[in-house]
Amino acid sequence: WAVGGAVRDILSGHYAGDWDLTTQARPRQIEQLFKRTVPIGIEHGTVGVLARDGTLFEVTTFRKDIETDGRHAVVTFADTIEEDLARRDFTINALAWHPIEQKLLDPFGGLKDLEAGVLKTVGVPEKRFAEDYLRILRAFRFAGRFDLRIDEASWKALCGGTEHLRGLSCERVRDELLKALDQHRIPSRTLSLYAKAGALGVLYPELDELRTADHSIALNRWEFTLASIDELPPGNAFLRLAQFLHLLDPKKVVGILVRLRFSNAQTDETSQQASASALPGLDANDEAIRRWLSSNSPERLNALARLELARARAHPSVIKTPSEVVDSWRRARLIRATGVPLSISDLAIGGNDLIRIGLRPGPNFSRILEDLLDFVLTDPTQNERGILRAHVEARLGAYEE
Incomplete structure (x- = not known):
């Protein structure tokens, strides 16, 4: 039998991804029936x-299921497909399709609920x-993805159980959030349910x-x-996650x-995207843009432009209009394409040059190179070895303080 999300997705007119199959055969029997198998979860x-x-x-x-504790279930093998479907969470997920017999098994009315736009638990909510x-x-994720209404009994039960979410592992909570952000065309439907419940x-x-x-x-x-x-x-x-937190x-x-x-x-990249300053506006001078670019990689520039464009489309009067965001990004x-120095690695001199000047290697090198970068960000034409050597020599006293 084909079961789970693929059956549901096909019946609801969506693309079906991975197909999960279930059978009465035990794992060892499955391995004997097929020539090429992988033991990806024999214990389960x-x-x-x-x-x-x-x-x-x-x-x-x-x-x-033979035992549950609110987080995990202890399971044993069953003899019938009906027993297997009875342990599923929602009626729309308790559907099975037999490809050879061309038979749909729907013991809990999942197809009817799907057509009616209702999300309902299997059994007592x-x-x-x-x-x-x-x-x-x-429940939030499925209701949001398929634009379903959670039925009254299920809604009341889940609202009464939200405090128990504290007992779930952080990884499972994280993965559910990422699925909603990754898969849904309109993730706000799911996130609104998080808030409402x-x-x-x-x-x-x-x-x-x-x-x-x-x-107000x-x-x-x-x-x-x-x-x-x-x-x-x-x-x-992850881009949507950065937007969620920005x-x-x-x-x-x-x-x-x-x-x-x-x-x-x-954590580093998402937090940087969420908290980064806006792209320089059209009234910013070239130096301001160079300094902004110095703190943001080409990849981050594109990501931040997409984030800001989404905000502008959501509320054009906030900072910039969509066209202004695009113009700022292009500028x-x-x-960046002119090749102006934007990082320490772009400087015309490096650590070996500082040693030749007579400076001793050490933590002070970083401060000197950062000072040189600041110098050429102000005027990129100064990024020449002779000019930078002279700049360092003129400031030796300050560097040694």
Whole structure:
């Protein structure tokens, strides 16, 4: 049987990605039936089966839950597809398709709910969410992605369970957020549900402050944040994440990213994108643009331009109009393309030259090179070895203080 998201996506008119298959056969039997297999999750009943073209299909033995604790489930093998579907979270995910028999199995009315635009749990909502409280966040994600209304009983149950989200691992919370930011055409629908149900205040209290801030001001910061995220296309999870965080204090941005256990590189780049100053305006002189470029790589320039363009489209009166953002980005790119020195590595002299002048290697070298960079950012024509040597020699006393 084909089960899960691919069946749901096909029936709802969306592109189906990975196909998950389930069977009564036990893992060892699956390995015996197929020539090319990968033991990707034998302990969970899952075997990877490689098709002739190299496509990997995950084939899992029917399962049923025997114990849950709100975060994880202890499962055992089941004998029927009905038992397997009964452990699913929502009716729209409890669908199975038999490709040979051309048969759709829908024991909980998932197709009807999908057509009616309703998200409903399988079985008693309180019990289903209590089995794994991550299902609350999954409810937001599915409702937002497919523009579904969460039925009254399920909504009441999930609102009553939001405090239990504190017990979930940071990694699972992070991954749910990234899926919503990456996959959805209109992620604001999902993020609005976080706020409406109280999950935003539990998981991201820093962001909840935006929503509850003084609404008497002309620009509602929470609504502006959501609108600007929607202006970025799917497939840009980290860019959308930076947009999600950009109105927060930089320390709070880093705090959230560290709390969600992003890698150091992801934390550094996303926080830089979220907290970076705006692109220099059209009234900025060339020196101001060079100094801005000195602090931002070509990749970051493009990312920040996309972020600022999304904000301008969401609310054109905030800083710049969309056309002004594009003009600022083009001007910055043109200045970078001239090859003017923008970093220490672009300087006409380096550490060996400082040694020849008579300076001893040490921490002071960094300060000297930074001073030289500041010198040529003011006037790029001064980036010549002789001129820079003379500049250093004239300031030897200051460097030695």
